Amino acid sequence: MSQKKENIKLDPPRAPKGMRDIVAKEYYYYQGFFEKAAEVATYYGFKPIETPLMEETRLYTSGIGTDTDIVQKEMYEIKTGSGSIPLALRPEFTAGIVRAYIENGMQTMPQPVMLYSYGQCYRHEKPQKGRLRELRQFDLEILGSEKSIADATVIKVAMTTLEEAGHNNLQLSINSIGDKACRNGYRKELTNYYKKHLAAVCKDCKIRVKNNPLRLLDCKDEKCKPIKEGAPQSVGFLCDPCKQHFKEVLEYLEALKIEYTIDGNLVRGLDYYTRTVFEINAKAMPTEKKTDTETEKNNEESPKTEEPILLALAGGGRYDYLAKTLGFKKDLPGIGVGIGVDRVISTEGFNQELAPRILKKPKIFFIQLGFSAKLQSLAIIEILRKARIPVMQSLSKDSLSSQLGTAEKMKIPFTIIMGQKEVIDGTVIVRNMDTRSQEEIKVEKLTEYVKKIK
Ligand SMILES: [Zn+2]
Ligand SMILES: [Zn+2]
Structure with missing residues (x-):
């Protein structure tokens, strides 16, 4: 009898999977980081913006692209009354900010328009990856400039923000994936190469060859690693204007004494990127295996890997065609970066003394x-x-x-x-x-x- 009763009783409600409460000290870490980031951004001329947590779903399906994981599998869609326009929780900031730029007539303001924003994003990630489904990002966007200095500014501000937050061991990976004029040639070359190796790649990549070949380089499957490493790289296919743009970005970085690595496999998961794409990583030394499982032991007899592990803290890129895919009449060049605040705070190096002003x-x-x-x-x-x-x-x-x-x-x-x-x-x-x-x-x-x- 009593057993039966217990079965009926529901467990008390818990926070949804991949979402968490931020309390006490940790709350101040987030707030302290946000205030520092907003301060750095303000000094560089960025202004704040807040856009809705929800947007019309089509903003993401047309903007980010339906072939991306973010839209295909990871978007939270909101069901409201029948006949209403479908909404989705934002998986990232850029598309919403571009929409806001257009809707608020920011093209009449002095250009470029430099904006920062902070808040939650939602991605229905696989929980076994230990990833958050509600994540917090600090976002910077420069809209209305195609100049390479905008790329360098966004990178510099993101790097400085992370350094001010205590992360001194940063690594910048950068690549150029070209534009309309040169990307098709590259895409064709990449497709041909993968078609030759089709038998050796994972299930997802077999689909990507047809739908979105650039994303082949994003594949995290071990099986695809050797194929990826031998793949043709976009920098070899850049047209002259793209080459010039990339060269200038790198020159700015050198002038700013920012070290970088050109990573030919870096394409970033979103459809809308053009030319510059980049990632800022924290370099961490691999910790000694906490609990070495038997399989791991067998695989690597003497693991002498002193290679640092790279943990992505921020990533971004240029999105010169995004506005047009959203229905904007004119081209609106832009570049942005999203800083993964949860990662920043939980990664070693973060300065926990970074207290918010109220403290x-x-x-x-x-x-x-x-x-x-x-x-x-x-x-x-x-x-x-x-x-x-x-x-x-x-x-x-x-x-x-x-x-x-x-x-x-x-x-x-x-x-x-x-x-x-x-x-x-x-x-x-x-x-x-x-x-x-x-x-x-x-x-x-x-x-x-x-x-x-x-
Ligand atoms: Zn693959
Ligand atoms: Zn080009």
């Missing part, structure tokens, strides 16, 4: 004694907040010693003490926690006084 080290700990002081305490905190003086307090504690103890533990240099007598006198006691000296200060003089003490 600026408090200078004052406010201590109240007795009910009348408690009544006044919020007013005092408000006076200090208005003067932008960060204050900590523990309003639920009552005894002087426990409140002093907390202030000491938090290493806060000054305390403001307010008891019954001070409430009547309209004063507070300011105590230097280091020297233990203290002074009685009139409430109206408090901010002036606190601003001076060091």
